Amino acid sequence: MSINQSGWRPEMTPERRSDNATFTGNRALMLEEPLIFEIGATDTTGVEVAEPMKVASKLGNLARSAPIGLPGLSEPETVRHYTRLSRQNYAIDLGLFPLGSCTMKHNPRLNEKMARLPGFADIHPLQPVDTVQGALGVINELAVWLIKLTGMHGVAMTPKAGAHGELCGILCIKAALEAKGEGHRKVILVPESAHGTNPATAAFAGYSVEDIPATAEGRVDLAALKARLGPDVAGVMITNPNTCGLFERDMKAISDAVHAAGGYVYCDGANFNAIVGRVRPGDLGVDAMHINLHKTFSTPHGGGGPGSGPVVLSEALSPYGPLPFTERHGDGHITLVEEETVGDRHPDSFGRMCAFHGQMGMFTRALTYILSHGADGLRQVAEDSVLNANYILRSLENTLNAPFADSGPCMHEAIFSDDGLPDGFSTIDIAKGLIDEGYHPMTMYFPLVVHGAMLVEPTETESKAALDQFIGALRSVAERAKAGDEALKSAPHFAPRRRLDETLAARKPVLVWKDPALAEAAE
Amino acid sequence: MRYLPLTQPDREAMLSVIGASSIDDLFVDVPAEARLDGPIRDLPMHASELAVERHMTALARKNLSAGEAPFFLGCGAYRHHVPASVDHLIQRGEFLTAYTPYQPEIAQGTLQMLFEFQTQVARLLGTDVANASMYDGSTACWEAIGMARRITKRAKAVLSGGLHPHYVSVAKTMAKYTGDSLDTSPPVLTADTDIDALIASIDDDTSCVVVQYPDILGRVADLQPLADACHAKKALLIAVVTEPVALGALKSPGEMDADIVVGEGQSIGVGLQFGGPYVGLMGCKDKYIRQMPGRFCGETVDAEGKRGFVLTLSTREQHIRREKATSNICTNSGLCALAFSIHMTLLGEAGLRALAATNHAQAVSAAERLAQVPGVELVNDSFFNEFTLKLSQEARPVVRALADKGILAGVSLGRLYPGEDALANGLVVAVTETTTQEDVETLASALQEALA
Numbered sequence: 001m002s003i004n005q006s007g008w009r010p011e012m013t014p015e016r017r018s019d020n021a022t023f024t025g026n027r028a029l030m031l032e033e034p035l036i037f038e039i040g041a042t043d044t045t046g047v048e049v050a051e052p053m054k055v056a057s058k059l060g061n062l063a064r065s066a067p068i069g070l071p072g073l074s075e076p077e078t079v080r081h082y083t084r085l086s087r088q089n090y091a092i093d094l095g096l097f098p099l100g101s102c103t104m105k106h107n108p109r110l111n112e113k114m115a116r117l118p119g120f121a122d123i124h125p126l127q128p129v130d131t132v133q134g135a136l137g138v139i140n141e142l143a144v145w146l147i148k149l150t151g152m153h154g155v156a157m158t159p160k161a162g163a164h165g166e167l168c169g170i171l172c173i174k175a176a177l178e179a180k181g182e183g184h185r186k187v188i189l190v191p192e193s194a195h196g197t198n199p200a201t202a203a204f205a206g207y208s209v210e211d212i213p214a215t216a217e218g219r220v221d222l223a224a225l226k227a228r229l230g231p232d233v234a235g236v237m238i239t240n241p242n243t244c245g246l247f248e249r250d251m252k253a254i255s256d257a258v259h260a261a262g263g264y265v266y267c268d269g270a271n272f273n274a275i276v277g278r279v280r281p282g283d284l285g286v287d288a289m290h291i292n293l294h295k296t297f298s299t300p301h302g303g304g305g306p307g308s309g310p311v312v313l314s315e316a317l318s319p320y321g322p323l324p325f326t327e328r329h330g331d332g333h334i335t336l337v338e339e340e341t342v343g344d345r346h347p348d349s350f351g352r353m354c355a356f357h358g359q360m361g362m363f364t365r366a367l368t369y370i371l372s373h374g375a376d377g378l379r380q381v382a383e384d385s386v387l388n389a390n391y392i393l394r395s396l397e398n399t400l401n402a403p404f405a406d407s408g409p410c411m412h413e414a415i416f417s418d419d420g421l422p423d424g425f426s427t428i429d430i431a432k433g434l435i436d437e438g439y440h441p442m443t444m445y446f447p448l449v450v451h452g453a454m455l456v457e458p459t460e461t462e463s464k465a466a467l468d469q470f471i472g473a474l475r476s477v478a479e480r481a482k483a484g485d486e487a488l489k490s491a492p493h494f495a496p497r498r499r500l501d502e503t504l505a506a507r508k509p510v511l512v513w514k515d516p517a518l519a520e521a522a523e
Numbered sequence: 524m525r526y527l528p529l530t531q532p533d534r535e536a537m538l539s540v541i542g543a544s545s546i547d548d549l550f551v552d553v554p555a556e557a558r559l560d561g562p563i564r565d566l567p568m569h570a571s572e573l574a575v576e577r578h579m580t581a582l583a584r585k586n587l588s589a590g591e592a593p594f595f596l597g598c599g600a601y602r603h604h605v606p607a608s609v610d611h612l613i614q615r616g617e618f619l620t621a622y623t624p625y626q627p628e629i630a631q632g633t634l635q636m637l638f639e640f641q642t643q644v645a646r647l648l649g650t651d652v653a654n655a656s657m658y659d660g661s662t663a664c665w666e667a668i669g670m671a672r673r674i675t676k677r678a679k680a681v682l683s684g685g686l687h688p689h690y691v692s693v694a695k696t697m698a699k700y701t702g703d704s705l706d707t708s709p710p711v712l713t714a715d716t717d718i719d720a721l722i723a724s725i726d727d728d729t730s731c732v733v734v735q736y737p738d739i740l741g742r743v744a745d746l747q748p749l750a751d752a753c754h755a756k757k758a759l760l761i762a763v764v765t766e767p768v769a770l771g772a773l774k775s776p777g778e779m780d781a782d783i784v785v786g787e788g789q790s791i792g793v794g795l796q797f798g799g800p801y802v803g804l805m806g807c808k809d810k811y812i813r814q815m816p817g818r819f820c821g822e823t824v825d826a827e828g829k830r831g832f833v834l835t836l837s838t839r840e841q842h843i844r845r846e847k848a849t850s851n852i853c854t855n856s857g858l859c860a861l862a863f864s865i866h867m868t869l870l871g872e873a874g875l876r877a878l879a880a881t882n883h884a885q886a887v888s889a890a891e892r893l894a895q896v897p898g899v900e901l902v903n904d905s906f907f908n909e910f911t912l913k914l915s916q917e918a919r920p921v922v923r924a925l926a927d928k929g930i931l932a933g934v935s936l937g938r939l940y941p942g943e944d945a946l947a948n949g950l951v952v953a954v955t956e957t958t959t960q961e962d963v964e965t966l967a968s969a970l971q972e973a974l975a
Binding site: 035042043045051052054055059060062064065066069070075078079086089092093094099104108113114116118119120125130135138148161162164171174199202246251252275298301303304305306353354355357360367372373374376377378379381383387388391394409431432461462463495497499509 | 526527534538540550552554556558561562565566569575581587594599606615619621623624631636641642643645647651652658659687696771794798822823824825833847851852854859861865869873874875876881884886887890891903904934941
């Protein structure tokens with residue numbers, strides 16, 4: 001069997017195309033890469049392990065006898081496999097990533113370097129606390145920054161992602177209500193302009209969810225909210241700045257009304273980068289808010305995570321936060337409050353959300369980023385992200401329909417819609433056309449309150465030149481759609497793959513690789 | 524402010540395009556009383572790369588890292604050697620700085636990796652399918668209990684005493700709000716596992732039995748009889764693996780007919796990192812796919828008929844379903860899944876089996892040596908690379924005293940089970956390929972001294 005330089009076997013090539021076909025299926029630097037199951041072998045390994053000592057097995061008669069079916073590759077083949085795969089990805093290191101509400105910004109490599117210091121990367125979560133004072137110091141220092149930047153009273157550090165943070169905040173609200181004998185409050189109000197995860201979280205914590213409509217200008221309808229408040233309402237979950245890219249002007253009035261009615265205010269802090277250093281949510285009456293460290297404080301998204309979602313809490317909710325947490329004493333020593341040490345000091349904690357201390361590796365990265373920017377730099381972050389978003393909004397409002405262009409300045413993101421495109425053209429065509437221009441598309445079809453939404457968030461780490469080129473590209477694609485350019489409907493044309501059949505994937509799910517020879521024999 | 528590329532002339536030019544006279548005009552919607560007029564006081568200003576590096580390095584130095592000490596901690600987080608190429612490859616910007624692969628045409632790298640990861644995990648756990656990772660083992664375990672509730676329409680979960688106490692805590696927290704009732708008990712410090720007791724506690728209200736393999740004391744048990752007993756009552760068996768390297772040496776839970784298998788994948792490719800980020804593994808039988816939380820990558824074809832991959836079955840998910848979502852999962856642990864998958868590819872079956880054999884042999888040898896220390900008794904008959912010692916006195920102060928000498932001796936059961944006096948003398952010791960004979964000797968002498 002002949003094997004080419006990557007270990008790829010020619011007879012396994014995808015069907016050869018007649019036009020511009022190559023023997024390998026590659027096209028110069030655009031490389032096809034088979035699966036490890038097609039090129040690896042179960043007796044191949046890229047590691048060397050010490051020979052085991054001769055001892056009597058203690059596996060309790062459960063030694064594995066069946067093969068596992070895990071192919072291995074040598075180290076050079078492994079490096080090549082994953083390097084080739086990496087080249088099939090768009091990433092912030094390659095260019096502007098205008099995903100609204102997802103906040104893809106430059107990821108400084110100093111963050112990575114610091115997270116890999118052995119003193120952080122090579123310590124165990126259950127080491128005696130005296131041996132991890134530096135790690136607890138990171139948690140504590142980051143906690144202080146988060147509290148001061150948000151004007152809040154406490155922070156729960158352990159939630160592992162934004163949605164996990166939302167759940168943490170809602171559980172704090174629930175615990176606080178139960179402690180007050182108000183456990184009968186079963187309704188959480190969620191404005192239409194909130195993130196889709198918000199109602200999911202509230203429902204998951206056992207609440208019934210009621211929508212509050214948005215006004216024509218894209219903000220919470222304060223009158224509708226006030227009208228719905230009552231003794232059955234536990235609280236409101238609001239996203240501010242909201243998913244229409246707008247600041248909720250009535251935030252303080254909303255908080256006051258919710259508090260007067262006996263409820264609590266949860267704020268989705270996913271878009272905190274637009275206001276950090278300029279507005280403290282605590283000053284607006286927020287009781288709980290999660291902060292997506294990966295968004296605001298630039299920990300890399302990694303193709304889907306990990307995230308990290310600490311939750312800042314008002315004085316009213318702080319006693320109910322989850323275990324474990326840190327306590328800094330007068331002499332600088334930091335102790336850990338967990339099941340072992342909690343005793344009767346924090347009887348109201350609602351419990352534990354995950355096995356250990358949360359996303360320590362993310363804390364290290366976020367603190368590194370925060371210290372690099374400082375209080376002055378973080379304020380500049382908010383200013384530049386808002387400036388960049390408004391520059392995009394005003395530069396394109398005559399090209400694409402901008403539904404909230406008259407609702408005041410946008411915050412971190414600008415929203416457009418497919419209104420005004422000819423029949424048969426929609427947001428997806430604009431998005432896929434942008435791929436051919438070398439961009440990751442903006443967020444599509446979100447928020448739900450805008451038909452055919454296109455949510456563009458440039459972030460603060462783009463230069464004016466980068467914005468100008470992106471504006472030019474988006475304008476060009478939009479003009480092509482308006483002119484009825486049919487080629488747009490089958491875009492992308494130049495990506496490693498053309499439009500993928502998502503319906504087929506959902507109808508006949510193939511979620512693991514099966515040897516085609518064996519699969520055929522089984523049929 | 525080296526991360527911000529706009530110059531002052533850029534900002535002025537952009538403001539004029541916008542038609543604003545100053546940046547403050549862009550914040551007019553913020554109520555005046557909530558607008559800060561300058562940087563928040565009593566927080567430091569921006570700092571150079573050198574200065575930040577010094578500060579962080581000083582904090583890192585205050586920790587005793589595993590590499591600096593004879594190190595024996597496990598209980599849900601394990602220290603293994605990670606080949607250099609793993610960390611190199613996950614730091615490639617196209618992986619590190621990519622988003623969730625919602626635009627599949629330009630995310631095939633991440634998607635193909637996730638498809639490979641799902642297949643590797645399913646084969647390792649012995650399940651038909653696996654998802655594209657969860658936050659970690661403890662949250663995956665709780666999500667599995669919720670999944671069993673949806674499948675069986677019953678709400679009583681029976682948790683083994685051998686299940687990691689933090690996993691039990693997470694499940695208890697969540698059960699308070701989801702209405703599950705949990706039948707829990709602490710482990711008993713004997714060589715026997717609690718399989719018989721678990722079988723006896725299954726009834727017609729039981730949604731699932733959750734059992735850890737190997738368990739918190741390191742013991743292993745044949746899960747087949749438990750699976751049979753569950754299935755006889757139409758309940759599900761959920762197996763939890765916190766040390767996946769063990770499955771290179773042990774029968775997989777799927778082979779013993781577990782319905783859902785969850786795990787903590789940290790051992791393979793992901794370092795200790797003081798507890799996170801880690802990578803949750805989750806696999807199940809085919810018939811339960813649509814009740815399974817988390818992301819899935821699926822194979823499909825593109826408009827030219829070429830094989831490609833997409834995220835699929837997302838109609839279950841939190842970011843789409845609003846109040847109808849079935850789990851708290853909104854993303855996966857993509858980069859950690861990548862690290863797991865690369866390390867697993869480097870190992871291959873041959874490497875994983877060799878690694879497991881070495882772990883087991885070194886653990887057996889260490890257990891025998893430590894059991895010779897006066898005042899130390901080995902609890903386990905069976906184990907993989909982690910076992911429990913019963914000391915002649917409370918283990919917690921011993922662990923602390925040894926830490927003062929620079930030895931990280933293991934996890935005291937007193938820390939994990941405060942208030943359970945019967946467990947206070949227990950010390951859980953993990954031994955991996957990174958542990959040397961010299962480390963074991965150092966621990967043995969230090970224990971001898973401490974217990975004398």
